[in-house]
Amino acid sequence: MEAFTTLTAVAAPFDRLNTDTDQITPGRFLKKWDADWENVLFHDLRFTAKGREKADFILNQKPFRDAKILVCNTNFACGSSRESAVHALVAYGFRAIIAPSFGDIFFGNSSKNGLLAFMQDAAVCAKLREQLHADPGATMSIDLAEQSYTGPDGTAYSFEIDGFRKHVLLNGLDDIELTMQYEDQIAAHEAGLKQEIPWIVGE
């Protein structure tokens, strides 16, 4: 997994409210383990039924094509647990998503794939999106260690992230190895389970 340290990149505004993960990766593309995620991203918002680009979709506009930061609206990536939503954003090139709130499952999935997702007030997100619309192709900079970023106008902001997510992202870590450091505690819990609720445990 690619570590996330600092990033300076083009940011795109994504105004849609309550964007569900069906919009990020429509269900019909999920039957293959390895789809062309880069082109599945936002497929039905991005392409016509005949596969042509919709000119009004934000990522089809030239200055935003290379965006690596997406500034979103409330309840981004709600709905289905499909982790392909994260895979597709990452495959397209996104490294960071900023929104007033996220679907809980997407939020959990994001850091497992090196995608930094963090929350900012709705007013701040709205202002950033407005600035990005007004200055297409403007960049933003994020410093994860410092938990800070600069808006397209150079204004400095800070953000919250819990220590574990930050650690995993900064170091590109795989959770399983971290977890297995606690093998003794897990085994002790399993022994207790056999005492406490023996009927769920197999022979």
Next chain:
Amino acid sequence: MAEPRTMVEKIWDRACILTHDDGQSLLFVDRHLAHEGSGRGFARLRAEGRKLRRPDLTFGTADHYVSTKGSKLDDITDPDMRERVAGCGPNAEEFGVTFFTLGDPRRGIVHVVGPEQGLTQPGLLMVCGDSHTSTHGALGAFAFGIGSTEHYHVMATQCLWQRKPKTMRINVEGERGFGVTAKDVILHIIGEIGAQGATGHVIEYAGSTIRAMTIDERLTVCNMSIEAGGRAGMIAPDETTFDYLKGRPFAPHDADWKTAVALWKTLPTDAGAVFDREVTIDAARIAPTVTWGTSPENALPVTAKIPDPSAEADAGKRTALENAIDYMGLTPGAPLTDLTVDGVFIGSCTNGRLSDLRAAAAVAKGRKAKTPTIVVPGSGQVKAQAEAEGLDEIFVEAGMEWREAGCSMCCGFNGDIGKPQQRWASTSNRNFVGRQGPGVRTHLMSAAMAAAAAVTGRFTDVRELEENA
């Protein structure tokens, strides 16, 4: 005396192995549910030379990609989908997992099968790679959906890293009106609190309306917690829960039953425990409800009119309303009951249980469907029970299709989808753009309301049909 705790805190404390200073906890998973989507996890275990840590706590069923038109593998015409389903049996055998594959009479939608088989039990921490895992909370489990990386992590370690969620209690009080179902209750709640009303929270549903509900009804309510943004939804176990579970295949038996019930009785939230948020809903105000737009929060009584976006002051919300009205092909101010439907889907983990099929059959009986209608039982067991009661004959006589169990049009993964611009009445849980096929317009409602739409060809207040019955 110990600090009063909520139900989810009690389960959390029991399942918690350790907590770091930053608040991340390592939780043990008591039941891990799998489906066809788990094939990738099994392949990764194989590739990385890892073991499935607890095959005895892992259970699977094929549901998302199965055909509802036939019960054989060859009925799945798409090769990718067939491969997904075909992999279930061999994976289960290799890793020692109980897996209800094609041909197993217990096979069905994972969230229908879990409770039905007694796999779902009060006090258990349960996860599944599917967002509607919140369903299982109806029996007092703490159950939530996870993504594929976490799913794999549970396969390998039987544990998950989580941060303690916030808690929210939704009290629904009073008697439900005539013709008002559990689906109407949850759609009304989402309409009130919004699609992100419970984001970051575990919901506990309480109050006299909830207490009076059957387990099937509670499952419907908890199922759609995710549509309100909730991490999970739960209801305190009570005698209704114990009666439901007693004798089910994977429920505790004999001496264990007594121990289990005693343990389960300690689970309900203590008096004085504090929730981060609390909401009260008056059941008397709930009418048969349908969604009109492309977010589950766009829920209105069937007697209402399509909203007018120009009345919305907030520009962002106004745009969202305008887009929804455009996609759904609606006219602001028009009555919902003016809308005609092109198809009806009755099924899913929300409303695919026996009681739902009974409710739909009661409306369909002696009437004819005016629009294509597919009825998909939630599981093989539900199908068998419905057939034993003759419900299948009622549906077939009404001109409806009686299908094999599976997720079907709820997610449309198996190819059961509508055509662009068609308007569907659906008992499922999501009305998202394109969810039931590109361009398809989905309206969510109860099984009785969907059956009423089928036999009248338009959105109909089911109370009118039921009163005349």
